[in-house]
Amino acid sequence: MVLAVSLLLGRYPSATFLRPGSLAGDEMARRLLWNIRLPRILTALMLGVSLAAAGTVFQTLFANPLVEPGFLGVSQGAAFGACLGIVCFGGALFAVQGLAMLCAFLGLGGAVLLARRARFGGWVLRLVLSGIAVSALFSSGVGILKYVADPLRQLPEITFWLLGSLSAVTWRQARTVAPIVVPALFLIYRMRWRLNLLSLDDVTVFSLGASPGRERAVLLAAAVAATAAVVSVAGIVGWIGLIVPHLARRLVGADTSRALPASALMGGLAAVVCDDVARTALAGEIPLGILTSLLGAMAFLVMIRSADFQGER
Amino acid sequence: MSVPPEYGLAFDRVSFGYDPMAAAVLSGFSAAAAPGSVTAILGANGAGKTTLLLLALGWLEPRCGRILLGGRPLAEYGRRELGRTLALVPQAERMSFDYSVLDYALMGRAPHLAPLAMPGGGDRGIARRAVERAGLSSLAARSVTALSGGELQLALVARALAQEPRILLMDEPTSHLDLANKVRVLDLIRGLAADGVTVLFTTHEPEAAAAATNIVLMKDGRALRAGPLEEVFTTEDLSATYGIPVNVSLVGGRRVASWNPGRT
Numbered sequence: 192m193v194l195a196v197s198l199l200l201g202r203y204p205s206a207t208f209l210r211p212g213s214l215a216g217d218e219m220a221r222r223l224l225w226n227i228r229l230p231r232i233l234t235a236l237m238l239g240v241s242l243a244a245a246g247t248v249f250q251t252l253f254a255n256p257l258v259e260p261g262f263l264g265v266s267q268g269a270a271f272g273a274c275l276g277i278v279c280f281g282g283a284l285f286a287v288q289g290l291a292m293l294c295a296f297l298g299l300g301g302a303v304l305l306a307r308r309a310r311f312g313g314w315v316l317r318l319v320l321s322g323i324a325v326s327a328l329f330s331s332g333v334g335i336l337k338y339v340a341d342p343l344r345q346l347p348e349i350t351f352w353l354l355g356s357l358s359a360v361t362w363r364q365a366r367t368v369a370p371i372v373v374p375a376l377f378l379i380y381r382m383r384w385r386l387n388l389l390s391l392d393d394v395t396v397f398s399l400g401a402s403p404g405r406e407r408a409v410l411l412a413a414a415v416a417a418t419a420a421v422v423s424v425a426g427i428v429g430w431i432g433l434i435v436p437h438l439a440r441r442l443v444g445a446d447t448s449r450a451l452p453a454s455a456l457m458g459g460l461a462a463v464v465c466d467d468v469a470r471t472a473l474a475g476e477i478p479l480g481i482l483t484s485l486l487g488a489m490a491f492l493v494m495i496r497s498a499d500f501q502g503e504r
Numbered sequence: 505m506s507v508p509p510e511y512g513l514a515f516d517r518v519s520f521g522y523d524p525m526a527a528a529v530l531s532g533f534s535a536a537a538a539p540g541s542v543t544a545i546l547g548a549n550g551a552g553k554t555t556l557l558l559l560a561l562g563w564l565e566p567r568c569g570r571i572l573l574g575g576r577p578l579a580e581y582g583r584r585e586l587g588r589t590l591a592l593v594p595q596a597e598r599m600s601f602d603y604s605v606l607d608y609a610l611m612g613r614a615p616h617l618a619p620l621a622m623p624g625g626g627d628r629g630i631a632r633r634a635v636e637r638a639g640l641s642s643l644a645a646r647s648v649t650a651l652s653g654g655e656l657q658l659a660l661v662a663r664a665l666a667q668e669p670r671i672l673l674m675d676e677p678t679s680h681l682d683l684a685n686k687v688r689v690l691d692l693i694r695g696l697a698a699d700g701v702t703v704l705f706t707t708h709e710p711e712a713a714a715a716a717t718n719i720v721l722m723k724d725g726r727a728l729r730a731g732p733l734e735e736v737f738t739t740e741d742l743s744a745t746y747g748i749p750v751n752v753s754l755v756g757g758r759r760v761a762s763w764n765p766g767r768t
Binding site: 251256381382383385387392397398401402440444445446 | 561583611614623
């Protein structure tokens with residue numbers, strides 16, 4: 192399946208290569224392709240696959256079709272880290288990316304710690320509430336940073352980052368993201384049937400000889416790690432992690448052994464296509480997050496209006 | 505294929521409470537179910553029946569006392585081993601995604617698979633037979649979210665059958681079923697017992713309990729009486745269990761409980 196994905200996506204460089212593809216003798220074109228487009232396309236692929244796969248994992252684990260992978264403080268944590276890098280370190284690439292990743296994990300750690308301390312509700316409710324609280328803290332931090340940022344130099348950069356973009360991606364970013372994303376996705380892929388069990392009630396999961404808490408924690412950690420890694424490079428790219436898992440379930444059914452690969456495939460395709468549009472449609476760069484939100488919202492509208500839409504609950 | 509081992513289930517002076525400050529839900533509870541027997545736990549609402557099943561499952565741990573499966577303490581079983589030994593049919597289950605009935609039954613194969621393994625053709629065959637045995641063949645492709653309450657209860661039974669347990673725990677297995685399905689499930693229980701499966705089910709309905717071979721009467725966390733149907737399913741014992749006058753009579757060789765309206 193994974194091989195099929197990469198084969199399928201192999202045609203993208205040439206499909207969006209607007210000048211004739213036979214110009215292989217052109218040194219400039221080869222460099223452009225190898226040093227700029229390929230890492231960017233690979234990162235877009237990792238971004239889409241990670242967000243969509245993590246979205247499927249989250250929605251299944253929480254038995255809630257409204258959650259998305261960034262909600263446990265991950266997205267807002269990364270946003271805060273990136274803004275901090277832009278304001279305090281003048282936007283140096285390593286600082287922005289490093290701080291984004293650091294704060295993404297900090298956000299998750301805070302949410303989980305808070306959930307453990309909470310004294311009421313089930314595990315899922317506590318985790319969701321803590322995620323909301325941590326996200327709110329970080330987004331207020333982002334607000335403060337925006338307020339103190341230099342409106343001419345830093346504010347545009349912050350805004351651009353928050354809208355999500357892959358324009359700054361080179362091999363270096365792709366190389367830092369891949370060692371986290373690939374093993375995490377591999378683990379999720381291997382556990383794709385077992386994921387089904389974990390959507391059931393805790394007592395039932397237990398009666399099936401599984402350990403609900405531990406197995407959920409493993410899958411959650413893998414999903415969040417992949418999400419945090421890609422978000423730290425690409426910024427906030429919304430809707431892929433929320434809508435694509437729904438579309439995949441509608442296409443191939445709820446069984447996650449089919450829905451998870453389908454979701455990952457569709458997420459990867461969506462991100463690569465959106466990024467292609469983002470960099471080719473206009474002379475300037477369109478932030479990727481705008482496109483995914485636009486397409487995601489449109490897909491959502493079509494989905495809820497179509498006659499055979501079945502509620503997930 | 506060798507004959508699978510038979511497991512009895514025994515509670516040995518088990519006490520349990522959800523809240524350490526409040527009174528215990530179960531105190532000094534002892535009862536035993538022989539291998540291949542059908543035991544009904546009969547009692548009023550809130551008597552501790554479900555708690556008893558969750559203790560047998562290992563989900564709850566007793567404050568003191570022991571639970572023995574096949575003569576071995578429950579605490580010594582590993583997670584997957586326990587999953588292959590015991591299955592639970594809960595009262596109801598919240599379904600969040602529209603799995604087909606067959607996909608759902610297939611989940612019962614989990615304890616027989618390695619953590620990263622996928623179910624194979626053999627597992628699918630077992631799941632399909634479990635769905636047939638639960639009487640849902642015509643609904644095998646139907647989404648579990650589109651089932652009626654009674655059909656869902658049968659789907660839960662199918663999932664537990666696919667698990668091929670040696671001990672089957674059922675929580676109010678007939679509560680949502682119409683007469684025909686009630687008879688089907690009670691016949692199914694007797695069929696399983698004939699195969700050597702030990703069945704323990706809770707019920708608040710005397711008519712369902714009368715289908716068992718053994719009865720445990722529960723009241724306020726204690727086993728009021730435990731024994732074979734003929735000895736325990738009596739006018740005095742049922743009246744004591746429910747706290748109202750209940751009359752047990754023999755109709756066509758079967759024990760039937762009746763009551764007088766307007767006497768409470």
